[in-house]
Amino acid sequence: MQKEEFDVLESIYPEYVSSQTLGGSVKLEIPVEFSSPKSVVLSEHSPWLDAAAQQDRKATSITISASALPPLLLHILLPPSYPLHSPPEIKSVRATNVWLPDIKPLRAALIEMWQEGEPTLYNWVELIRTGEFLHTLGIIPTANSDIIALPHPAPRIIAPLLTAYNTSSQSNQFAQNTYPCSICLTSLKGSKCLQLLCSHIFCRSCLEDFWKLCIEEGDVGRVGCPDPECxxxxxxxxxxxxxRVVNEAELQRWKWLKEKRNIERDPTVVHCPVAVCQEPVSKPTDVDTDSGWSRLRQCPRCAFTFCAFCKRTWHGPLDKCPIAQYEDLALAYLAAQEGSEERAKLDRRYGRANIRRLVAAYEEEKANMEWLKKSATMCPGCQCYVEKTKGCNHMTCWKCMQHFCYRCGQRLNPVQPYTHFSQPGLGCYNQLFDNVDVGEEDWEPVEW
Structure with a gap:
């Protein structure tokens, strides 16, 4: 009866039987496979610490998604009286990768399943394979729960191992099955197919031809799932x-085309002003659009920090840009019509409030310059504008002490400054004072 039971088990699960001896010793390697993915919550726990130490120790919790867990290794001995009068003897049971530290309750649960005169190996395998034993051990709250609360002393170590096994298990299962390709309408093994993140499956040959053509033509937007819904x-x-589909050269071209497209779509991207760099620099994502910090840019290639408006070294969020540096930008905004696409692009690139402040500052500066040119005269020494309220046209700059003519802006000799107003033929002849027309005949001789 033992032989018949074992032959049936080996015919159903041939990959689970790792070894068998004539003395009734059997070794089984049983993976844990769920019908649907479950959330595995790995919480820090150590059976070597008491309750007080567990509370004092900082808990670590990691959650992963898994549809399979590493196999359990079950070494059993079938006595001659099995299954009529005695259960199988469990020599050892342990979990690979030690993902289940406390395995003793499982041993007791397996022994309790045996009924006198009834074979029990298949029930043991099914209990472990379907993961029902986790509910028996209290790791799954209810039989249909999608959450597994798994205590482990080192969650950060075991989590990558469980994730790697789950990925490998899914890949092996996928490679063994057959899937139809909706492009070439043929059915192929999973090893010759690729399942995309959207769950659609196509053969690698069709995807390779399609994606390579799109990359060659520069149409990276079509490098994706060919299913009509996607x-x-x-x-x-x-x-x-x-x-996984194209070669390295095509992959690099795809990445370059995608980066180029993203840069062209992003209106906030500006190029690094360093002549030998010119790297595209995106706008910071964690900065308020209307604040002065939104003008800050740092090149990821050469680390140069600059202002997005004036392209000069970063001068802080409060200092204004020199008007000569952003004059072209203000003129371009003023030249575009209200509500036009050109203005909308500038608003998206620099921020609506920022560009409005910049244009207002430009118009104010322009009005000030026009007033200065009309109402003041520039000092020929330091280029500061000087305004005269009254008096003669001989001026002395308060800043650089330069003597000059207020009417024409010419430098004057500080020793004899009035010679400029007494030379016939000059535009400022007899114009020491404005609005005073004095002819030669009106001069009176000085009496000594």
Whole structure:
């Protein structure tokens, strides 16, 4: 009866039986496979610490998604009286990667399942394979729960191992099954197919021909799932998916085209002003658009920090840019019509409030310059504007002490400054005072 039971078990699960001896010793390697992915919550716990130490110790919790867990290794001995009068003898049971530290309750649960005269090996395998034993051990709250609360002394160490096994298990299962390709309408093994993140499956040959053509033509927007539903959504392939289909040169071109497209779509991107760099620099995402900090840019390539408006070294959020540096930008904004696409692009690139403040500062500065040119005269020494309220046209700059003519702006000899107003033929002849027309005949001789 033992032989018949074992033959049936081996015919159903041939990959689970790792070894068998004539003495009734059997070793089984049983993976844990769920019907649907479950959330595995790995919480820090150590059976070597008491309750008070557990509370004092800082808890670590990591959550992963898994549809399979590493197998359990079950070593059993079938006595001659099994299954009529005695249960199988469990020599050892342990979990690979030690993902289940406390395995003793499972041993007791397996022994309790045996009923006198009834075979029990298949029930043991099913209990472990379906993961029902986790509910028996209290790790799953209810039988249909999607959450597994798994205590472990080192969650940060065991989490990557469980994730790697789950990925490998899914890949092996996928490679063994057969799937139809909706492009070439043929059914192929999973090893020759690729399942995209959207769950659609296509053969690698069809995806390779399609994606290579799109990359060659520069149409990176079409490098994605060819299914009509995903095409309508505009779903694009991830870098990992593209890397599994095309070669390295095509992958690098795809990445370059995608980066180029993203730069062209982003109106906030400006180029590094360093002549030998010219790297595209995006706007910081964690800065208020209307604040002065939104003008700050730092080149990721050469680390040069600059202002997005004037392209000069960063001068802080409060200092204004020199008007000569942003004059072209203000003129371009004023030249565009209200509500036009050109103005909308500038608003998106620099921020609506920022560009409005910049244009207002430009118009104010322009009005000030026009008034100065009309109402004041520039000092020929330091280029400061000087305004005269009254008196003669011989001026002395308060800043650089330069003597000059207020009417024409010419430098004057500080020793004999009035010679400029007494030379016939000059435009300022007899114009020491404005609005005073004095002819030669009106001069009176000085009596000594």
């Amino acid at each position: 095409v309508k959504k505009g779903s694009e392939a991830s870098e990992e998916e593209v890397a």
